[in-house]
Amino acid sequence: MGARYRAPPPGHVVTLPLDPLTALYHRASGQTHVVAPPVPEMLALLVDPLTPGELLAALGERYDLPDGDMAALTARLDELAAIGLVTCDAV
Numbered sequence: 001m002g003a004r005y006r007a008p009p010p011g012h013v014v015t016l017p018l019d020p021l022t023a024l025y026h027r028a029s030g031q032t033h034v035v036a037p038p039v040p041e042m043l044a045l046l047v048d049p050l051t052p053g054e055l056l057a058a059l060g061e062r063y064d065l066p067d068g069d070m071a072a073l074t075a076r077l078d079e080l081a082a083i084g085l086v087t088c089d090a091v
Helices: 039-045 052-062 070-082
Strands: 004-006 013-018 021-026 031-035 087-089
Touching: 004 070, 013 039, 021 039, 039 052, 039 070, 052 070, 070 087
Parallel strands: none
Antiparallel strands: 004 087, 013 021, 021 031
């Protein structure tokens, strides 16, 4: 299988849309992060743990992804894990 990523439980991150960006307040760290699409969409899909491949497929079903890049998506997930916006469960 592979690593599975998961967003924090509901209520742990406060989201404020600031078209076209989104502010995310991470309660556990007390930090606010300003992110661009597709980060909010990724977090919404990561309510249940997903592998990067599963997340890429889900994003492709919902949004126009002309060239989904698995390496770029995995790098973004690792960045989000480093700041605490997702957790990674290695399998």
